[in-house]
Amino acid sequence: MFLLLTPALAVIVALLVVPLLWLAWQSVYHNGFTLENYRRILTEDIYWHSFLQTFRIAFIVTAATALLGYPVAYVAASLPRRWSIIVLAMVVLPFWTSVLVRAYAWLILLQRTGIINSTLKSLGLIDVPLILVNNEFGTVIATVHILLPFMVLPLYATMQKIPAELTMAGASLGGTPSHVFFRVFLPLSLPGIIAGAVLVFVLTLGFYITPELLGGGRTFMVSMLVSRNVELYNEWGAASSISVVLLACVFAIFWAASRLIPVERLMGMR
Amino acid sequence: MNIAKNIESVGVSIRNARKSYGAFHALDDVSLEVGAGEFVSLLGPSGSGKTTFLGILGGFVQPTSGSVFLGDRDITYAPPHKRDIGIVFQNYALFPHMSVGENVAFPLRARRLPKSTWPARVRDALSMVQLAGFEDRRITELSGGQRQRVALARAIIFEPRLILMDEPLSALDKQLRENMQIELRHLHQKLRATIIYVTHDQREALTMSDRVAIMNRGKIVQIDTPVRLHDHPTDSFVAGFIGEATLLPVEQAGAEYVKLGSYLLRSAHPVPPGKEIFLAVHAEKLLIADDTDDGFLNRMAGTVTEVLYQGESARVFIQLDDGTRLSLRQPSNHTGLTKIKSVGSRMTIALHPQDTILVPKASY
Incomplete structure (x- = not known):
């Protein structure tokens, strides 16, 4: 039986585990053992700022996908199966176009002379174009768009398993629709919110192309720090140490979330 | 606080209720008068319209035509939470994220009754169903029979004017089911509540009911006492x-x-x-x-x-x-x-x- 796992396992070990170990090694070895790279992360402002900004963006994106995704998942879960599949298909559809294409599409929409600004201008709502892109705002909008399915799908999976009888019981016992929602439905959908939030948060932490294209150099996320260190300064040690710290953060988040809900649920297996 | 003394049961009157899905009549011009304090069972094969009937009473299904009266109040279009009908669902429908006590107190919380009155009433309701002292248990720690009782306590704590039961014993094994039938019968006598009980088990219907309504193809074919029905x-x-x-x-x-x-x-x-x-x-x-x-x-x-x-x-x-x-x-x-x-x-x-x-x- 376990032989069936061997090919996949071999690929994972060769292409993921080995490079990761090599990365970790790089971060602490440069002409002898050194913690210089880590000291720099802790002491230099640019690193601190980047990590702070990355976490802030991840937090905003997570909150925004939750607020936007919850109603969608709710509608999909309460519709008859045939219709809910259509709603979910519409949520997943953007998956089939590349992240790069979508980032450029947002650029076209949001830039100074873009569709949104020119429309607002022609309607007389604004005189000076709004700065919608080449900043954190543009990064957040595009990232939310790309990661929304990762929030909607776990939410839908959880909601769809909440028996309709429970909300009916809540109503028959005297609960108004909002009382039943906040006391019964929302608490029972919490595992889906946590699962979706962890996925979106962790994916945002590592986002690269979107902030690179839409951040306009003002948004400096951790992934870009890694890329600069390698491409510009050829500093593999610095890049490796940043990656290791980011990976540690991700593990910490997963560990914290797994204390709240079972791991298999976090992975969307249930 | 005493539930048994406070329940003020009223009669139920369903007049010419019909529920159509296109050309199909799930419920076909059904009328039923249930007296205050009466125990009436709806008995019929699956697909005979029992569930639709219950849905119309509970407010989850809108009748195509006809009306429903609780006492002299027309509740045909009242939303479920304004009906004051206690419902015991087939699979108990207990809230898994709440303790036994929180489940039973749900109707009190929903009605915004002062929190200080809850413990006494919860205790009273739980002792009515022989679960005194179970307040802090998790739902998952309970057996099927105990869950059934919690569902019952939750449905009677707000002194509903009518209690609906949808095959409440169908998930229990035979021995427990027969004990619960007798217990439900006693509870009914104690509460003097109006009860409408849906089942497909004729023995259950005959054991517990004052009258039994036999349903088939969306109609009530006969409504009579168990003895008359048999003979x-x-x-x-x-x-x-x-x-x-x-x-x-x-x-x-x-x-x-x-x-x-x-x-x-x-x-x-x-x-x-x-x-x-x-x-x-x-x-x-x-x-x-x-x-x-x-x-x-x-x-x-x-x-x-x-x-x-x-x-x-x-x-x-x-x-x-x-x-x-x-x-x-x-x-x-x-x-x-x-x-x-x-x-x-x-x-x-x-x-x-x-x-x-x-x-x-x-x-x-």
Whole structure:
């Protein structure tokens, strides 16, 4: 039986585990053992700022996908199966176009002379174009768009398993629709919110192309720090140490979330 | 605080309720009057409209036409949370993220009653269902029977004017189910609440109810006391549905006589009108005849084809001389069992004119 796992396992070990170990090694070895790279992360402002900004963006994106995704998942879960599949298909559809294409599409929409600004201008709502892109705002909008399915799908999976009888019981016992929602439905959908939030948060932490294209150099996320260190300064040690710290953060988040809900649920297996 | 003293039960009146899905009538012009404090069961095969009926009462299904009155209040279009109807669902529908106490207190919280009044009322409701002291248990720690009781406590704590139960015992094993039936019956007497109980288990319906409504194809076919239902079925559907009845086509042969093959049978009840008439023979009402029997019994003779011993009784299959097959049930006491003839031998059976039940063919 376990032989069936061997090919996949071999690929994972060769292409993921080995490079990761090599990365970790790089971060602490440069002409002898050194913690210089880590000291720099802790002491230099640019690193601190980047990590702070990355976490802030991840937090905003997570909150925004939750607020936007919850109603969608709710509608999909309460519709008859045939219709809910259509709603979910519409949520997943953007998956089939590349992240790069979508980032450029947002650029076209949001830039100074873009569709949104020119429309607002022609309607007389604004005189000076709004700065919608080449900043954190543009990064957040595009990232939310790309990661929304990762929030909607776990939410839908959880909601769809909440028996309709429970909300009916809540109503028959005297609960108004909002009382039943906040006391019964929302608490029972919490595992889906946590699962979706962890996925979106962790994916945002590592986002690269979107902030690179839409951040306009003002948004400096951790992934870009890694890329600069390698491409510009050829500093593999610095890049490796940043990656290791980011990976540690991700593990910490997963560990914290797994204390709240079972791991298999976090992975969307249930 | 005492739930039993505070429940002010009212009657329910369903008038010409109809629910149509296109050309299909899930509920077809149904009317039902339930008196205050009465225990009425809805009994019928699956798809007979019981669930739709319950949905209309609970407010989860909008009737296509007709109206529902609770006492003198028209609740046809009232939303579920404004009906004051306690519902016990088939799968209990307990809230898994709340403790037993929180589940039972839910109706109090929903009604924004002062928090200080909750503990006493929760205690009272739980002791009504013999779960005193279970407040802090998790739902997952409870057995099926205990969950059932929690659901019951939650449905009665707000002193509803009507209690609906949707097959509440169907998930329990036989022994527990029979105990719960008796307990529910006692609870009903204690609360004096109006109860409408949906089931597909006729024994359950007959055990607990003041009256039973038999449903079929979206209609109430007959509503009567358990005894009347058993002895005076209105047509062949009810006769075949209640009890272990064999329906045999017979021909009218006078005001109180019918012919079953070559046998002339006398009935104590008037022969129903119509061309197609059936004799409904309940297995437990057929007797094994001996010479001491009274002369006025209807007698038939046949051959024993099979004897099944079933514990508390034995079922005997007989083929009459004209080929008609019947079965009778004999209690398995010594006297009863010794009367049964061995397979292949001749036996005379008797049916009391009072038990000679004649029904017209169901018209649907």
